[in-house]
Amino acid sequence: MSFLPTPYQHTYEVAQGYQKSVVYFSMEFAIDQALKTYSGGLGFLAGSHMRSACELGQNMLGIGILWTYGYYDQARDENREMAVAHRQKMYHFLKDTGLVYSIQVHGAEVWVKALYLPGEVFGTAPMFFLTTDIAENDHLSRTISHSLYASDKLTRISQNILLGVGGAKLLEVLNVVPEVWHLNEAHGLAACFYEAKKWGLDWVGERFVFTTHTPEEAGNEKSSFQTLRQFGYFSGLSDDVLGRVTDLEDDTFNHSLVALRVCRIANGVSKLHGEVARRMWSGYEGLCPIIHITNAQNKKFWEDRALAVCAEEGDIGGLGRRKRQLKEKLVKEVANQTGRIFDPDILTIVWARRFAGYKRPDLLLRDMAKFEAMLANSQYPVQLVWAGKPYPEDYAAVDTFNRLVRLSRSHSNVAVLVGYELALSRLLKGGADIWLNTPVVTREASGTSGMTAAMNGAINLSTQDGWICEFARGGENAFLIPTADLGLRDTERDDRDCEGFYELMQHVVLPSYYDAPESWMRMVVQSMEDVTPEFGSNRMAEEYYQKLYNVSK
Structure with a gap:
């Protein structure tokens, strides 16, 4: 029975086991x-x-x-x-x-x-x-x-x-x-x-x-x-x-x-x-x-139901077609905000969450030679999207955001989006092939954005922190950056994590996406199966x- 007075009572019947107010x-x-x-x-x-x-x-x-x-x-x-x-x-x-x-x-x-x-x-x-x-x-x-x-x-x-x-x-x-x-x-x-x-x-x-x-x-x-x-x-x-x-x-x-x-x-x-x-x-x-x-x-709120049905029924062809439709929606938003026309058939990497130093939105830029080589790779092309809101008084985080904006001006396959709220978050998760998560290990309490990305057919590429430690099996449902020695100095740790990212991209992620699409889709399905119900809010x-x-x- 609802403990609230009329007219504020629950619109549903309180269930057994949940009676405590x-x-x-x-x-x-x-x-x-x-x-x-x-x-x-x-x-x-x-x-x-x-x-x-x-x-x-x-x-x-x-x-x-x-x-x-x-x-x-x-x-x-x-x-x-x-x-x-x-x-x-x-x-x-x-x-x-x-x-x-x-x-x-x-x-x-x-x-x-x-x-x-x-x-x-x-x-x-x-x-x-x-x-x-x-x-x-x-x-x-x-x-x-x-x-x-x-x-x-x-x-x-x-x-x-x-x-x-x-x-x-x-x-x-x-x-x-x-x-x-x-x-x-x-x-x-x-x-x-x-x-x-x-x-x-x-x-x-x-x-x-x-x-x-x-x-x-x-x-x-x-x-x-x-x-x-x-x-x-x-x-x-x-x-x-x-x-x-x-x-x-x-x-x-x-x-x-x-x-x-x-x-x-x-x-x-x-x-x-x-x-x-x-x-x-x-x-x-x-x-x-x-x-x-x-x-x-919450799975009911976040997942694309058509995508989920395809995964549940083992309809890999339908899953791929629906995922492409979701990527096309993100392509339109990228064009709307930046004037760039992305390609829904190209591997799309998204880093999107609150901009904060420990989350390291700019980790990939620690090795600019490898960053530029990744963006220029015509055999295995990529598209990269950043989005997120820094706290306005966190001037270092704002500066990082603006640095990425300036960087994007010289790359047709890089976009930085504004307005990271629920609607844009949904578009990004539907349109991402890789959901990139780069916090300093032990600094991210949970970091749930990757959960809803997985619900929408994106594979997590992450450091081993927060909820990822309970979910991820490297190479089966996610890609894991090897954890650097926690005793390293910050700069050495960041360099190791950056190197780990590029090693994964070059030797595992890109060949898998372009050369073994059936294997890639099996990994997508495995990720979708593993994320719920264990990481659903029910x-x-x-x-x-x-x-x-x-x-x-």
Whole structure:
């Protein structure tokens, strides 16, 4: 039975085994191209989770923030390099609940409006999105929900309070108390302190669970403890209580560390990440257990059904024809954005995900001689596409993006696309023959883009990191770059990984694609068979109930 009041109840019957009520806090959700409340992988994961919760009949509710301007709109400047635009978004499919209530931010009353996304709109669990961009607030308060991951640190603190305290207070307004409170990353951690003020930390510790996505301690968000206190992040809890979960003598507040102390249980998002997380936090006391539940993506949303039917029926000819049609769609988008006409019969390599240093979008450029030779190879031609959004304030990542744009000007078979959101991601995965994944090993928590690529007939070529370690069998369903010695210096490691890529391309990938097409297609089918159901989000959503929600302290 749904735990939500009318008219917000689930549009599906809650199934046996999923009766426990769960609220899921996430700073971003990638539900549909029409709803731009996400930046990258964290949102893609959360969106798939909400869809699978619906498909399985789970008693879940999602709470996020309605970003007036989304993350940002990726465009091009007059030189065709990256430009950042912020355009106001309109969502007529969201329902005005009439629920407006206040929270305290830095001693000021800030009004929050809750909008409702009915499950039937996109096939999800019911969801609420919070905004402060309403007439009741002054300009500064309205900007809290303007842009996802605002660059200003104080605005980011306010956004965390909006998600955590604003989400907890919404549940209070609705007069519901879920049995499980799931923090997808630590952005909603302030909800713990809001609830602890009412019920105590022990109550919180029996109900809150935490998913961490960041495999490096330095990458986890930190704030000034005193600044958080001034902003009302702790809902007025005394130092005696706060001292149980944080180090009051140190002004550094590590959000993930405190979440691991407050919550009942936590999980990493792949088997390898679980191991890395346990090792990373092993020097700290008072932490909850850290297990792993491997991230996944929603098959029903992501897969091309015609392609999947051909694979299921063993129709290799039909599979090849459908894959070519999907490549033709990508060819049109490349032409639309860049003026280049790609060939759907040529091996197409795609690197597409968030631009960040550790993901190494420019790894192939470490050996320019081999890069140029690959592009000029008339016997085994290739086409190469890059896409992805750097964080606008990550100037190194933006510079890398622009360097690739400049490089593409002198190569007719290289394209750099803008606007990497759900719709473009789908086109790229359908049009890719090779899905290239090049993170530094142990730095990618999960990296789910390759899952949806595999669902659409692309073969992963990857370093051995994240979910790949659980999926890939080199030469059978994927191509694996040999792992360099983890003790090498960064430059030596990158050189080795670059060399490993070109060795694979020259001796395995290109001959297989052009000289043994039947073998290639068998590998495509094997990859499609292996990726689901194990890496479909229905498995993941079921595991969350079994391993996180239903486990007692």
